[in-house]
Amino acid sequence: MSAIVEGRTGPFEMVIGLEVHAQVISKAKLFSGASTAFGAEPNTQVSFIDAGMPGMLPVINGLCVEQAVKTGLALNAQINLVSVFDRKNYFYPDLPLGYQISQFTKPIVGKGIVTIDLPDGSTKDIGITRLHLEMDAGKSIHDIRPDATHVDLNRAGVALMEIVSEPDIRTPEEAGAYVKKLRSLLRYIDTCDGNMDEGSMRCDVNVSVRRPGEGFGTRCEIKNVNSVRFVMRAIEYEAARQVGIIEAGGTIDQETRLFDSQKGETRPMRSKEEAHDYRYFPDPDLLPLRLDPAWVARIKAALPELPDARKERFVRDFGLSPYDASVLVAEKENAAFFETVAKGRDGKMAANWVMTELFGALNKKGLDVTRSPVKAEALGGLIDRIKDNTISGRIAKEVFEIMVETGRDADAIIEEKGLRQVTDTGAIEAEVDKVIAANADKVAQIRAGKEALKGWFVGQVMKATQGKANPAAVNQILDKKLKG
Amino acid sequence: MAIDRATVLKIARLARIEVRPEECDHLAKEISGILAWVEQLGEVDTRNVEPMTSVVAMELPRRADEVTDGNIRDAILANAPEVEGGFFVVPKVVE
Numbered sequence: 001m002s003a004i005v006e007g008r009t010g011p012f013e014m015v016i017g018l019e020v021h022a023q024v025i026s027k028a029k030l031f032s033g034a035s036t037a038f039g040a041e042p043n044t045q046v047s048f049i050d051a052g053m054p055g056m057l058p059v060i061n062g063l064c065v066e067q068a069v070k071t072g073l074a075l076n077a078q079i080n081l082v083s084v085f086d087r088k089n090y091f092y093p094d095l096p097l098g099y100q101i102s103q104f105t106k107p108i109v110g111k112g113i114v115t116i117d118l119p120d121g122s123t124k125d126i127g128i129t130r131l132h133l134e135m136d137a138g139k140s141i142h143d144i145r146p147d148a149t150h151v152d153l154n155r156a157g158v159a160l161m162e163i164v165s166e167p168d169i170r171t172p173e174e175a176g177a178y179v180k181k182l183r184s185l186l187r188y189i190d191t192c193d194g195n196m197d198e199g200s201m202r203c204d205v206n207v208s209v210r211r212p213g214e215g216f217g218t219r220c221e222i223k224n225v226n227s228v229r230f231v232m233r234a235i236e237y238e239a240a241r242q243v244g245i246i247e248a249g250g251t252i253d254q255e256t257r258l259f260d261s262q263k264g265e266t267r268p269m270r271s272k273e274e275a276h277d278y279r280y281f282p283d284p285d286l287l288p289l290r291l292d293p294a295w296v297a298r299i300k301a302a303l304p305e306l307p308d309a310r311k312e313r314f315v316r317d318f319g320l321s322p323y324d325a326s327v328l329v330a331e332k333e334n335a336a337f338f339e340t341v342a343k344g345r346d347g348k349m350a351a352n353w354v355m356t357e358l359f360g361a362l363n364k365k366g367l368d369v370t371r372s373p374v375k376a377e378a379l380g381g382l383i384d385r386i387k388d389n390t391i392s393g394r395i396a397k398e399v400f401e402i403m404v405e406t407g408r409d410a411d412a413i414i415e416e417k418g419l420r421q422v423t424d425t426g427a428i429e430a431e432v433d434k435v436i437a438a439n440a441d442k443v444a445q446i447r448a449g450k451e452a453l454k455g456w457f458v459g460q461v462m463k464a465t466q467g468k469a470n471p472a473a474v475n476q477i478l479d480k481k482l483k484g
Numbered sequence: 485m486a487i488d489r490a491t492v493l494k495i496a497r498l499a500r501i502e503v504r505p506e507e508c509d510h511l512a513k514e515i516s517g518i519l520a521w522v523e524q525l526g527e528v529d530t531r532n533v534e535p536m537t538s539v540v541a542m543e544l545p546r547r548a549d550e551v552t553d554g555n556i557r558d559a560i561l562a563n564a565p566e567v568e569g570g571f572f573v574v575p576k577v578v579e
Contacts, residue, residue, distance in 0.1 A: 026549050027549050027550060027551050028547070028549050028550055028551050028552070028553075032553055033547065033550065033551060033552030033553035033554070034551065034553045034554035035551045035554050041557075041570055042557075042569065042570040042571050043557045043560055043561060043570050043571065043572070044554060044555055044557050044570070045554045045555075046554060046556070046557070046560045047553035047554060047556075048556075048559075048560075049553075051560050059545055059546070059547045060544060060545075060546055060547065061546070061547050061548075061549050062546035062547060062548060062549065063548075063549035064549070065546065084537075089498075091500055092577070093572070093574045093577055140577065141571070142576070142577075142578055144568070144569075144571075145568075145573075146576075147575075147576055148566075148568075148573050148574065148575065148576055149573070149574050149575070149576050149577045149578070150568065150569075150571035150572070150573055151571055151572040151573075151574060152570075152571055152572075153560070153572075277494075277498055279498065282537070286544060287537060287538050287542070287543065287544040288537050288544065289544050290543060290544070
């Protein structure tokens with residue numbers, strides 16, 4: 001997919017911005033002491049504050065503030081030492097207060113930058129407009145009864161970080177890379193678990209199209225898209241829809257739309273008379289949030305190594321390509337696994353084994369690296385046996401398959417199956433002599449100049465030794481003997 | 485700032501308050517009067533005055549991240565118009 005949508009009347013460019021709602025990792029909610037754990041019985045994790053009972057006052061959770069600051073620092077963003085909570089007013093059954101406590105004019109985090117990694121190994125900086133703290137709403141369930149909506153307030157009041165990007169994104173791939181990078185960052189610093197299936201990360205996608213070089217077109221917002229793949233598909237559909245309308249002489253209405261993942265299309269969400277007027281005003285129950293610069297500095301100093309720094313280090317210390325490094329660092333568990341394998345070994349070789357063989361095997365089994373039957377030390381042990389010529393690369397793949405199935409060490413498998421490579425030149429010579437003696441005609445052809453036949457001889461010797469002969473030794477001995 | 489009938493109806497709708505048509509003119513006049521009275525504050529020069537956000541000189545208190553509340557479902561649902569399987573039940577909100 002390119003940055004350009006080819007319309008009937010010429011090319012269009014997509015302009016995309018994302019709003020990501022990331023659920024903060026905390027034990028208790030943003031303004032109450034009720035639990036945030038996922039999957040509890042309905043309405044068991046609700047306090048009178050979350051239920052909007054009269055006379056209850058919110059008290060902010062200090063850890064949620066810290067998580068937001070930490071995230072802001074990881075986004076290379078400005079931390080606002082004074083921020084303000086506002087009420088965003090609207091009525092919906094899963095919002096018992098009648099307003100959402102959010103931050104409107106003075107968010108806790110200002111402008112920042114996220115660097116995304118693209119499949120061709122290049123990177124692109126995407127601007128962050130802001131990050132603010134707000135409370136989540138409860139959950140409405142519409143399909144238990146045809147005539148009623150059921151409401152569970154367990155999620156009501158859980159802390160969210162809304163992370164808003166600048167309209168810097170130009171293709172569905174960039175949007176996908178942005179969501180992946182954000183998820184990776186949040187997981188590195190443990191501020192959000194990034195679990196899109198459980199709704200811990202949800203995206204609203206703003207899409208508009210324009211003729212190249214023109215100003216921004218009218219945008220549509222696609223609400224609550226819950227996977228990287230759907231974000232990309234929703235953008236593609238929406239951009240094509242808008243181009244179709246413009247080329248037919250129509251204009252785009254600014255509206256909120258829903259993505260139907262089954263049909264792969266977007267459609268309008270609310271009728272226009274419901275157009276929102278949130279009447280934001282500062283929440284009189286909450287004082288401005290003031291941060292101590294020394295406290296912010298301490299959080300900054302305690303940040304772990306982030307994906308970009310780790311990627312650079314992998315390129316520098318292990319000689320990996322930028323793309324391979326970006327794949328390995330995306331999940332911190334994968335990065336840690338690779339580092340254990342690569343430590344004191346050939347980094348490129350370790351990367352190949354982890355990315356091709358290990359990830360391939362895990363994919364087939366539907367496992368992630370934390371549940372890999374082959375531990376990092378064991379994979380390192382296998383690589384050691386290739387390096388010290390105990391086994392060839394080809395035999396190593398056989399050994400690896402057994403390791404995946406049994407979880408055993410490479411050494412034990414090599415011994416038991418007798419896979420040790422034959423490096424004893426005497427033994428190899430004997431096999432070479434046998435093959436030469438049995439194929440005098442082919443020897444003659446080689447000596448007459450048909451060099452390509454040598455490969456056939458190598459194959460015969462490997463076959464006779466069940467692949468255990470050291471290929472370099474076989475080649476050397478063959479060269480010597482065939483010259484005659 | 486003068487408030488007209490349309491604005492009164494809009495505010496009423498946003499606040500989910502039922503207003504009868506015959507009340508509109510009266511309400512428009514009343515709200516306009518209140519706003520005009522408050523607007524007198526605009527006569528004071530506040531260019532170099534920090535906005536006062538509270539009458540008490542204190543910082544926003546913070547709570548530790550500990551679960552101290554919840555597991556009071558019966559109390560939470562006690563005033564619900566209808567309850568089923570631990571859920572609040574309300575009239576259907578989507579078409």
